[in-house]
Amino acid sequence: MAAAIETYGRQIEELARAQGLDYFPVQFEEVPDSFMMEVAVYGLPVRMPHWSFGVRYIYQLIQHRMGHSRLFEVVFPGNPGRAYLARGNSLAENTLVVAHVLGHADFSRHNELFRRSQQEVGYRIVDQAADHARQIAAAIEEHGAARVEQVLDAALALEAHIDVFRGLRREAYPEFVAGQVASDDTFRQRFHQLPGDERPVAAAEPRRRAPLPPHPEKDLLWFIARYAPELEGWERDIFLAVREESFYFYPVFACQIMNEGWASYWHARLLREADFIPQHEYLDAIKAHSDVVRPHAADRQASLAINPYHLGFCMWESIMDNLGPRKAFEIRAQDDDFSFVRNYLSAELAEELKLFRYTATADGTVEVAERDINALRDAILAPKYNFGAPAVAVRGVDTDGTLHLVHDHASDGRGLDADRAARVLGYLQRVWRRPVRLETVDGRGEACVIDAPAA
Amino acid sequence: MNLPSTFSGCSAGGEDWYELFSRGARDWLRHNEKLRRAVREKLPEVLGNAEMSGTDPGRTVRVPVRFLEHYRFRLREADEAVGAGQGDVRPGDRLAQPGAARPGQDKGEGGDGEGGLQLVLELKVDDIVDWLWEELELPNLQPRNGVTLDEDYQREGWSRRGVRSRLDRRRSMKESLKRRAVDPAGPAFTDEDLRFRQLVTRRQPATQAVVFFAMDVSSSMRDRDRQLAKTFFFWVVQGLRRQYSRLELVFVAHTVKAWEFPEAEFFQVRGSGGTVASSAFSLVSEIIAERYDPACYNLYFFYGSDGENFKDDHEAASAGLAAITALASFSGYVETPASEDRGLDTETAGLFREQADAGRPVDSYALTSSESVWAAIRAFFRQQATAGAG
Numbered sequence: 105m106a107a108a109i110e111t112y113g114r115q116i117e118e119l120a121r122a123q124g125l126d127y128f129p130v131q132f133e134e135v136p137d138s139f140m141m142e143v144a145v146y147g148l149p150v151r152m153p154h155w156s157f158g159v160r161y162i163y164q165l166i167q168h169r170m171g172h173s174r175l176f177e178v179v180f181p182g183n184p185g186r187a188y189l190a191r192g193n194s195l196a197e198n199t200l201v202v203a204h205v206l207g208h209a210d211f212s213r214h215n216e217l218f219r220r221s222q223q224e225v226g227y228r229i230v231d232q233a234a235d236h237a238r239q240i241a242a243a244i245e246e247h248g249a250a251r252v253e254q255v256l257d258a259a260l261a262l263e264a265h266i267d268v269f270r271g272l273r274r275e276a277y278p279e280f281v282a283g284q285v286a287s288d289d290t291f292r293q294r295f296h297q298l299p300g301d302e303r304p305v306a307a308a309e310p311r312r313r314a315p316l317p318p319h320p321e322k323d324l325l326w327f328i329a330r331y332a333p334e335l336e337g338w339e340r341d342i343f344l345a346v347r348e349e350s351f352y353f354y355p356v357f358a359c360q361i362m363n364e365g366w367a368s369y370w371h372a373r374l375l376r377e378a379d380f381i382p383q384h385e386y387l388d389a390i391k392a393h394s395d396v397v398r399p400h401a402a403d404r405q406a407s408l409a410i411n412p413y414h415l416g417f418c419m420w421e422s423i424m425d426n427l428g429p430r431k432a433f434e435i436r437a438q439d440d441d442f443s444f445v446r447n448y449l450s451a452e453l454a455e456e457l458k459l460f461r462y463t464a465t466a467d468g469t470v471e472v473a474e475r476d477i478n479a480l481r482d483a484i485l486a487p488k489y490n491f492g493a494p495a496v497a498v499r500g501v502d503t504d505g506t507l508h509l510v511h512d513h514a515s516d517g518r519g520l521d522a523d524r525a526a527r528v529l530g531y532l533q534r535v536w537r538r539p540v541r542l543e544t545v546d547g548r549g550e551a552c553v554i555d556a557p558a559a
Numbered sequence: 560m561n562l563p564s565t566f567s568g569c570s571a572g573g574e575d576w577y578e579l580f581s582r583g584a585r586d587w588l589r590h591n592e593k594l595r596r597a598v599r600e601k602l603p604e605v606l607g608n609a610e611m612s613g614t615d616p617g618r619t620v621r622v623p624v625r626f627l628e629h630y631r632f633r634l635r636e637a638d639e640a641v642g643a644g645q646g647d648v649r650p651g652d653r654l655a656q657p658g659a660a661r662p663g664q665d666k667g668e669g670g671d672g673e674g675g676l677q678l679v680l681e682l683k684v685d686d687i688v689d690w691l692w693e694e695l696e697l698p699n700l701q702p703r704n705g706v707t708l709d710e711d712y713q714r715e716g717w718s719r720r721g722v723r724s725r726l727d728r729r730r731s732m733k734e735s736l737k738r739r740a741v742d743p744a745g746p747a748f749t750d751e752d753l754r755f756r757q758l759v760t761r762r763q764p765a766t767q768a769v770v771f772f773a774m775d776v777s778s779s780m781r782d783r784d785r786q787l788a789k790t791f792f793f794w795v796v797q798g799l800r801r802q803y804s805r806l807e808l809v810f811v812a813h814t815v816k817a818w819e820f821p822e823a824e825f826f827q828v829r830g831s832g833g834t835v836a837s838s839a840f841s842l843v844s845e846i847i848a849e850r851y852d853p854a855c856y857n858l859y860f861f862y863g864s865d866g867e868n869f870k871d872d873h874e875a876a877s878a879g880l881a882a883i884t885a886l887a888s889f890s891g892y893v894e895t896p897a898s899e900d901r902g903l904d905t906e907t908a909g910l911f912r913e914q915a916d917a918g919r920p921v922d923s924y925a926l927t928s929s930e931s932v933w934a935a936i937r938a939f940f941r942q943q944a945t946a947g948a949g
Contacts, residue, residue, distance in 0.1 A: 110566040130564040156629035158586030406646025464640045470654040483643040527630035
């Protein structure tokens with residue numbers, strides 16, 4: 105089969121390049137279905153061991169056995185890109201997957217968010233993650249599984265708590281407050297140049313230590329790795345490994361609708377133009393396509409979730425039709441899901457796709473809300489803000505080493521789940537090795553402080 | 560210039576190689592290991608709630624558990640959650656959502672919201688008893704040196720004659736080597752070289768025991784009381800099994816009269832009428848006399864009751880109980896009092912206290928909840944361990 109898919113793959117590639125898709129070469133590999141399933145669970149082909157992956161694995165396995173989920177493709181951006189084809193798929197399906205993967209490869213080479221992430225993280229994430237896994241295996245060898253697991257419990261719990269805008273490579277905060285606050289203020293500088301006002305001689309005032317952190321710090325992984333009082337070297341390495349992988353995952357998360365839509369658009373288009381594929385195989389492939397981009401509500405009256413493949417696919421079709429391919433290529437380079445949905449999901453398209461907004465109350469009543477395209481866009485995007493995690497930041501470190509976290513409940517609209525938060529603080533306390541506390545609000549909106557449970 | 564993409568399949572047999580190193584399975588096993596440890600930490604609840612039936616050795620109890628959750632920061636449940644959906648609906652429509660799918664909840668980590676999967680752990684009773692032992696930091700129980708002796712076969716010495724199955728090859732080889740050291744020209748083996756293990760009968764400390772469970776089944780005993788008593792009995796038996804290679808159980812139920820029951824029926828028995836404890840005590844004494852020679856068996860006696868007994872029965876019960884405690888290695892009284900504050904302040908508790916005061920190995924336990932069952936089991940094992948070690 106590898107030979108057959110290679111023949112088709114080469115021809116699909118020619119078509120793709122002719123259409124203007126531009127990508128780093130992709131290494132396709134045919135693998136057993138079980139491998140595909142694990143990649144879907146771990147997010148990367150070889151990744152650090154952690155028991156929480158085992159739980160996800162078992163759910164995936166059950167879903168798979170019950171036939172609820174079929175894994176089609178997994179692709180990792182990079183140079184070269186890596187993609188896996190499930191051996192259980194038919195030739196037609198895998199031809200479709202090749203086309204789909206080329207769409208992803210084009211997207212990840214040109215999309216600004218992906219480009220920046222790859223420049224920072226590197227172009228060989230698959231190998232880098234495997235290196236991390238090896239490094240952690242070595243740590244287990246040296247320090248025992250229990251200790252490594254403690255560190256991973258903490259680091260993976262904070263997986264989403266990075267600050268993508270400040271970037272992967274960061275300098276430590278300045279240790280002291282800048283000597284003269286005014287010195288770099290251009291207005292003051294010019295004011296002092298005016299005649300008659302001699303600048304006072306800079307008093308030899310003692311340098312003041314800068315507060316730690318100087319501003320609320322959202323990159324919890326970095327902060328702990330950098331400033332935990334007694335973190336050992338190998339523990340820091342684990343934190344940084346998890347953090348690096350998070351930076352890799354961020355664009356995948358923040359561009360899911362666009363990226364999957366783009367890949368689906370191109371696999372459909374390339375397949376339509378692939379006249380070398382026999383009729384019956386083409387039909388198989390098109391059936392596979394319609395399974396992928398099928399709205400969740402296809403066999404029900406309504407679904408309370410939107411299939412991102414479907415939404416993205418339809419949006420790209422409408423963009424291609426209305427704005428033309430030039431503009432489409434520009435959008436794929438410059439936007440992320442937030443701007444994509446805000447700018448290009450029109451009220452007409454939302455209506456055509458039968459998208460709706462609903463409210464669900466705690467007693468289980470679900471009511472369809474008024475049509476309002478802005479509110480609908482917000483409802484689609486709400487789970488994607490801040491890497492999908494509550495806005496928790498480091499506020500300060502006390503003289504006794506207590507780590508103060510603060511939850512921005514105003515931007516999240518409500519407080520944290522207190523029980524879970526306390527458990528997470530418990531994980532953190534074991535690596536911070538000093539007390540850890542968190543401010544948030546309770547169910548009535550009153551400020552409350554959560555402490556890590558006593559060990 | 561763009562390099563072309565490459566295609567490769569995995570080599571034949573790659574799949575088998577892969578299965579051996581399934582990371583998902585590895586992490587799943589790790590999860591289960593942690594889960595077992597978590598269950599172990601909540602042992603009292605497990606003991607109180609686990610479904611148990613029968614008391615055969617080598618059995619398991621089934622404990623329903625939830626998957627472990629790897630906790631993350633998460634917002635508390637909103638009073639009103641907003642989400643986006645797709646389908647043929649109009650504003651104001653109410654959608655039926657059994658199980659209330661709420662946005663942002665469907666991707667939970669383990670824990671809830673994952674399709675209601677439940678895991679049932681099968682725990683070996685032996686393992687649980689091991690944990691109990693560790694938890695209680697008990698010394699290993701010594702085999703009880705009963706008054707009595709069993710006859711048992713033991714290996715002792717070698718003989719030149721014997722059956723093939725008892726041939727001691729190493730010993731025979733040695734003999735052959737010795738002989739050939741003197742006479743190197745001799746044959747490799749002769750009949751003279753063969754050595755057979757010999758068996759002799761030896762008298763040994765008794766390793767058999769009989770446990771009597773007597774229970775008041777008069778109308779005043781409620782279902783909850785029976786369940787508590789049953790749980791306690793169950794774990795007592797598990798503990799005693801470690802000390803004795805053979806353990807027999809005798810179940811006696813009584814109201815104003817006493818009957819012996821098979822185990823399966825014992826905990827279902829319902830009686831009506833009053834409570835005459837002496838009936839049970841004398842039946843137990845009869846059974847001992849008939850079937851269990853105190854010279855050959857270690858005797859354990861447990862009596863479960865809500866504490867009520869006919870006033871007129873005091874003398875008879877006291878005498879009957881004294882007859883049993885004189886023979887038994889241990890006697891236990893399990894009271895399921897009507898209210899917590901009245902525990903062990905009853906007529907029957909008084910009977911047992913008399914025996915304890917007389918220096919007999921007797922103890923009493925009040926069971927009011929599954930936690931108190933745990934406390935009672937702990938107390939019983941402690942008592943046994945110190946008695947066993949001493």
